[in-house]
Amino acid sequence: MTDPTVEIPRAMPRARRRKGVPASAPGMRAAIYVRLSRETEETTSPERQRAACEQLCAARGWRVVVVEEDIDVSGFSRGLERPGLQRILARLDEFDVIVFFKIDRLARSTVDFAEIMKITEAQSVALASATEPLDLTSSMGRAMAKVIAVFAELESDTIGMRVSGAHEHLRREGRYTGGRVPYGYKVVPNPDGAGKVLVVNQEEAEIIQAIVTRVLAKDSLIQIANDLTKAGVPSPGHTSRQTTGKRSASKKWYTTSLRSLLTNPQLLGQVIEDGKPILRTDGLPLVNRPPILDMDTWQALQDELTRRANPGERRREATSLLRGVVHCALCGFRMYTYVAGGRTRYRCIGRLKKRQGGEAIDCYGVSIAGQGMEDHVESEFLRKFGRLPVVRMVEHAGENYRPQIRQAEEALSDLEKDRYERGLFKGADGAQRYTVQYARLEERLAELKERQQHARPAGVEVVPTGKTHAEVWRDADAAGKRDLLLSTGAYVEVAPAEKAGKVLDLSRLAVHFGEEGLMRRSAAGKSTATD
Template sequence: MRAAIYVRLSRDTEESTSPERQRAACEALCEARGWTVATVEEDIDVSGFSKGLERPGLQRILTRLAEFDVIVFFKIDRLARSTVDFAEIMKLSEAQGVALASATEPLDLTSSMGRAMAKVIAVFAELESDTIGMRVSSAHEHLRREGRYTGGRVPYGYRVVPNPDGAGKVLEVNPEEARTIHLIVERVLAKDSLMTIATDLSKSNVPSPGHTSRQTTGKRSDSKQWYTGSLRSLLTNPQLLGQVIEDGKPILRTDGLPLVNRTPILDMDTWQALQDELSRRANPRDRRREGTSLLRGIVHCSLCGFRMYTYVAKGRLRYRCIGRLKKRQGGEHIDCYGVSIAGEAMEEHVEATFLKAFGQLPVVRMIEQAGEDFRPQIRQAKEALSDLEKDRYDRGLFKGEDGANRFAAQYVKLEERIASLEEKQRHAKPAGFVAVPTGQTYAQHWKAADTAGKRDILLDAGAYVEVSPAKKSGRTLDTSRLAVFLGEDGQIRRADADGKDVEKVIREIAAREAGSRDR
């Protein structure tokens, strides 16, 4: 009989079932039975539980079943870690007339009783695998709760160091990477595009999150190239708050809030502002992509109030109103015939008007001061409550009586925390605004910005442009067709044209002015 020997080991440090011992036992069985060893296939460092039947060595045997008469293995748990996988292997081998033989278990798999006993053993092998997995997972979670590093990818902004309080290793803030993160966050909050930031980081040779120079373990790329995807992934990682992540989710405390057991790189206020800005950019209605026109979202038609969009005619950029087309698609009719205007000349006129009015003024950032502001904590607690509900009702966790009790206890604690924070917020000092100088004039800021950055400067300055129909044709721009509004007047007009809550915009302007006067 032609025998195929199969050897598997999850970890090559398991001496009790080493590949050599497994192979020797299988070869001894073949010699005793008079079988000829046709091939020996191995899967080393391959989990029989997580990989299932998708193991290279096993697949090489299963695809060549016609060449063998028997498959020999050390123990059933080396062949399969789940009852389903073992049953599938038995089905495939029986269909080809191939027997299964264990080198250490007295089973006759050619009889129905022997096959039944083999399946019982496979059930216990699966149970043992599950138990080992739960034990390892529990041990890792315990170590993470203690603040220990359990291996894997090191979060950007941290580094692995010996545990100062005992055995093992921990993560501490990497000063250089933390400075890089703060620089990135400042630029994002200053409206710089992720593409511009990534390009600048790549040019300055700052090691990227995947670079080998910042990894303690694991194979990484030697490229220092930054990408917008890696930037967004970095900036949305709650590990920047010192939270501990397991299976892609923060580990929770008994009160349902994320566990924080290492020094945060960002404070909660900065984190919330950063997430709000990234969410704004992800919204298709508010996204301002690099490479689009300077005045998109700023120029409106004076006849119908609709925004004007760009197109190219005879190689030249133009803006035109498509309000009539939009209304016609909705079954309505308006008198606007589609006003259009030369794009480059209009952009130059608006730029000159803006710099004349704002160019020499210092750029200040109106930063909201929370005072006694419990809103970030309320938001975090509500997000934790939502995640807790998803864990139970969507993901099927908290099963059984003990699970239900733990769910109820965490739910009550979170509700109490939310109620307490909301009560504090009702009596908190109102938030205000403070003007923070940037050290630059608008002209300097404008000169250094790309198209997307310049558009953001105009939008933040309340720029709003109305275009009237042409009175006569001509090669030069008739500037009398343009009405350029800046500041509060422009903000209010743009909000009205975009269908936003004008009263809310007015209240926000008043609040900023009041905050600026108070300081």
């Protein structure tokens, strides 16, 4: 039985934990955060930011535990992925408040600022601005902080647009606006005024032209990259030519850097922004610096690189010398390499192909020694073509100014409508301004029509390389030699061996070139369509 005089203890209500810490509480542990995208005279220096934050901590009796800095780090592009900020967020249990100069130093976007508030609130850590009267421990204070963050983001976007527009204007005038210097060019003072401009770096331009010549001669990018590395030629990103941005202490060349260099339209003197050429008012790429390559060479180079990018071409370049050249005399199928006893041999796989297709088998799989056959074909090729010069077929895209003519005619028509239908060009000087603009457009239209009358038609031009087939053969790798054979119509037939022997029986080989070889390859391709 329970004694009614005894008071039964009741559970007391659990104290609610405070969200954050009052901004006026003394003795708080403070972490100071400083950020600067780029240190210049116009920006608030890290020292000024730190001093303002330390002054706030001293006035409120806060103890500074750590100071973290992110210098030359963009709060807009990096978001929360900033080393200094991440170090603070990883140690929130050691702080009571994070102090920063202004909200835009902590975050450049409303989303990032809201995320930081969410993370710090979960750890009961307050945020304090050294220059903005904000109490981020209250709902109204946090709401006001988000409003300020929105305007800070708007200001950042506005500044970015102004800077971007100013840079584009300078680029259109031919000025250098900073960043990585394109390979083949160098920065010099502007001879016509303020700022700097890009001019051709003759030494690098000669390297580019030598690379292009080798690519058009079918040399592999791997071999070219290895030769440049062995010669000690600085790579495009080497510190000797790049003083800012991403750079490397290694002079090593790679196929990726070669391909990136050779596909960059800046070799034509074009101005690139955000990876795309800046266009003129007539829609053509803006060219305001001397080109390193002419248009015909550029187009031939891009065609060759596109050919190599084809998966079938990549497989072909990685195989043997006579791949696609040598065929079985019995069934007409191509012959492929295999290794037996440490030596390379060619054999026909027509027997396997026909078995898979359910056809009658008329071939037992002809096989022949690889080295001996390749030596014989090489000898025949040099005997027939060695002294003949090698030429390069250059395809001209032709010139067509008709779209620009149509655009100029439409502009004239619109100008007339502005004057006589829409009632523009009013005022005392309206007629004069209209006359000047109309005269400029008429002059532009006449110039375009004159160019169209003398426009170069599309076609193919035979350009001598200055080398013989023997010289090109000597310097080429396996892929280049195979291309030479295919370009001369080489077609090799291998007959079955009448008897076994260590010495190659050359009577088994029938080597064809020119028109006959091309016809035989075409016929073999039709009869072995499944190959």
